[in-house]
Amino acid sequence: MYKPGLTIWYNVKSFERSVKYFTEGLGFSLDFKDEDQGIAIVTTNTKDCCIGFAESETVVPVTSSAVFEVEDIDLAFSELKKKGIQFTGDIEVIPGFVKLATFQDPDGHSFELSQTIVD
């Protein structure tokens, strides 16, 4: 029934600002943009997993997190900080499960980095 592919769409104030944040800041690649429509899609590091942005007059930040898996959260945390990503607090650890680092995009939508803890 399903085929590989996942796109998460967000309302944003400026799709250009979001594209800059997700490409230059987080290192994802721009897949598509339409200036007249005020929409864009970036492809994440995971194949067929994309994030879409559509400009909207009213933006309500989404608190449920899209979570990006990383190999080494300490390394990713410091690398992304250098690129201007502002994290909400430090790396949090859920013992025996994951390490998490939370950040918010320019519109206040929540995202996380996650490293699975392997015993």
Place this chain on the structure above:
Amino acid sequence: MNLEEAIQHTQQLSGRWIMPILLHLKSSGGRFTPLQKQLQISPSRLSDNFSRLVSKQIVKRLSPYERRHPLLPEYELTEYGELLFVITQCLQKAEETIEAGPLHRKSWTWPLMISLYHDYTRFQSLQRLLGNPSPRILSMRLNELCDLKLVKKEITEQPSLRYTYQLEDRLYPIVDMLWGELLKIEIIQ
């Protein structure tokens, strides 16, 4: 639709942006940014216009919680908005035929033309029919319509000296067609 309703609705549509917004809302998917780009209007001005349209219950603003996808409409026409949309299409067609520019931009222009078509030819009778707008604005609009050669001002001497206003001859068939279309809207509704 009777004359009073036509006056009320066409006056509602007067202004720089109301008709363009109604005409393009659907083709822009009801979304703010595509409409703003299409109309080349500043975001704050579009936002102000939308607030006015919402307060007049012409347009409904859908909250982020009501929208199931960011690409779905942020605004949609209410039932009253749909009625005004049809009237807007009729007025636009008439304006294209008249070839005197966007007449809807100035308040009272269309209500005046429709009233003149219905043989309200004297200043006081026009003022009463339109709900007593200020004499200054009414006089200004009538003079502008005369300057555009859409209306003629005539002096009659009997029984007493008075001015009357009439549509120019070339306007009659156009407003007649418009009125016919406005009457049909009532049947559709």
